[in-house]
Amino acid sequence: MSRSDATPDPYADPIAFGQRMQIRRQSRGISRPVLAGLLGKSPSWVKQVEGGQIQVPKLPTILRIAELLRVRDLSDLTGDEGAHVDLFIGPGHPRLAAVKAAIDAFPLTADRAAPSALHLRHRLDRAWTARHEAPNHRQVVGELLPDLIRDAQLAARQADTAPARRAAQSILSEVYSLSQFFVAYQPDSALLWRVAERSMVAAQDSEDPRAIGIAAWLAAQAHRDSGAFDAADAVTMEALRYLEPLLPDADDGVLSVAGALQFEAGYTAARRAQTGSAWGWWDRAEKTAKKLPADHYDMITSFSQAIMGAHAVTVAVELHQGGESVRQAAKADEKVIKSRPRRARHRIEEARAYQLDGQPDTALATLDKAFEAAPETIQYNGYARRIVLEETEARFPERRRRASELAVKLGLLAA
Template sequence: MPSDATPDPYTNPLAFGQRMQIYRQRRGMSRPVLAGLLGKSPSWVKQVEAGLIQVPKLPTVLRIAELLRVRNLADLTGDQTMPIDLFVGPGHPRLAAVKQAVDAFPLAADREAPPALHLRHRLDRAWAARHEAPNHREVVGELLPSLIRDAQLAARQAGTAADRRAAQAVLSEVYSLSQFFVAYQPDAALLWRVAERGMVAAQESEDPHAIGIAAWLTAQAHRDAGHAHFDAADAVTLETLRYLEPQLPDAPDDVLAIAGALQFEAGYTAARRGEAGAAWGWWDKARKAARKLPADYYHPVTSFSRAIMGAHAVTIAVELHQGGESVRQAARADKAVIKSRPRRARHRIEEARAYQLDGQPDTALATLDKAHEAAPETIQYNGYARRIVLEETEAKQPERRRRASELAVKLGLLAA
């Protein structure tokens, strides 16, 4: 192995500081940047990495893990007695059945496929159930196996070119629904398999709306994979926007909405990069797109709407680590009604991140309680929420520590 090869952080014995330096370098982040995000000096980061000062306390360790996108806390600390996966939730009991349906893809057909219109109605009901149910993963996980098998069968049995395109559009959207279920569960290979099949089916459908949805989810998968995949996320997003742009003047609301959702995704990725001007610029484009939609319109997949733009502003500010601005945006966004339970819970989590950034941990915990009330399965699978809760279980104030511990039990992070 070359002498300048990056060490493996799993190799023992490596001190905390060495592991932190390895992950920082793999992320492509300089000491001054990490120090600024932590509210520390570059010399402090250097001393921690060199082992000249003691390992930081748990709240700071959790913050470092979030910034460096270390998925399992044990990988950063080296302590295998605390294998806490910060960005992946627990495996859902229905994950195996969904995986089996995706992986099977049988070639022989022993029955006739349901009509595409029938599948469309079932799919629409599944999306509605996802938005309305607090236990949305359970509901969607129960519906998906038969929906996947029937949509695959319909795509194979379609007779005419028009029927094939219609069936592929439905199949693509079924894979999109599957990606919502699989996301943040411990099977990254399945997530990518679903995302790629969804994109292929969308392209086969030649349906702008299906292509937009598949691209929107693929871009998210790239971005969530870490800093090294941000360029891929941008490539998918921007290429799809170029494809959609000529069609927008006469496009129906669903295509206008998916274009707006993609514009926000470009801003989200820019915010993750720390590019404030580009992030807010894309958000403004998305806001203008939302204004072209009817006041009560709500996209059934992305939740894109006029009402969602306030929540999107909170996300941009939080990703840019603008504490005061994120709290101001949260106050404005709270006036809008978000219809989807999981999307409302996700917004509450983003608000909690804003309050945490602004030094208001008690308000952050209260906001996470609201997220749990809206959709328990959303907060259970969200890495940021898990990080805040774990951090506050170490708080000095007894009442805050108690509240955080109670929420940690609800999320399965601590034993009852």
């Protein structure tokens, strides 16, 4: 066989930026018109970039393309092996190894009795409280999780009646859910999926509707954040079909997780640039929230009447509706969000809104407030990292300085 008849080696020559962009876009199932709309460009501009007819965009545009296509390492898009910047994964937390060891261990024998379900419930509630109240919430939760995981696993193994087993599995599922919050956006995606799957298995064994809904809610997020929108929708819709018959008589806990799932459907629709569907699901979630007491705040999902304003900002931002996202940010009152990390997340969404609306200085000021609320939230948030990196290249010296100072705090630049 002649050399010309051989299958081309895709790695023999460097792949141009435009080709990499096209491969990523097609693998995500995003059309040129949709990507163009989200970037504020024309479809012909996207086609010309992909075809190499026009030069590689500047860094701010590259970063936005990377965000939309969920490119985790910037070098995968640029081809520059010297530009390894992981946009959507934060640093490995010092407690990650200990948490991973506890998750991976399955001892078959034990020389002690498992704690009671009530004891585990109190510890788990304290862990959730710590997650919401501590600015260094990953550190605090990372210290509590290893023993909590081991004891919950032990309780599930030693349960000797059907009701006890179901109760133990419900707690174990929730412990894995807390673990997923800790593991998320850290450099061990296999561990994240292992935790998500174990949470769902334990939830199903528990036959507890709230546990099943929470496990599905977190699994949908994991799928969506990896770019698997169809899988995210499948999990969300199946969970909602399961919960729907229970809602007329549901308590606040089950109602909250149903509302959280409704918003997840809207969030995924917004990521798909499906405007009508996104706002339609937000409306359904808001109606569910209004059925809850005014002061209700779900400890796991944060679902509440108070959170719907923040959710509206997220939908508008994901749809790249700059003006609408700023209007929603002005309406939302982040002070009523009881959780530090959730307040910080809302500040990050506000910052995205301001940047979309052409207010980068306000965006940076808002990210500073997110850092004050919960440093370990913003350090692991890919959107915040992208905005900061982009503004370190700003034309204005004062903005570059502010962005660089924040980049140092986030560990993106050396001091």
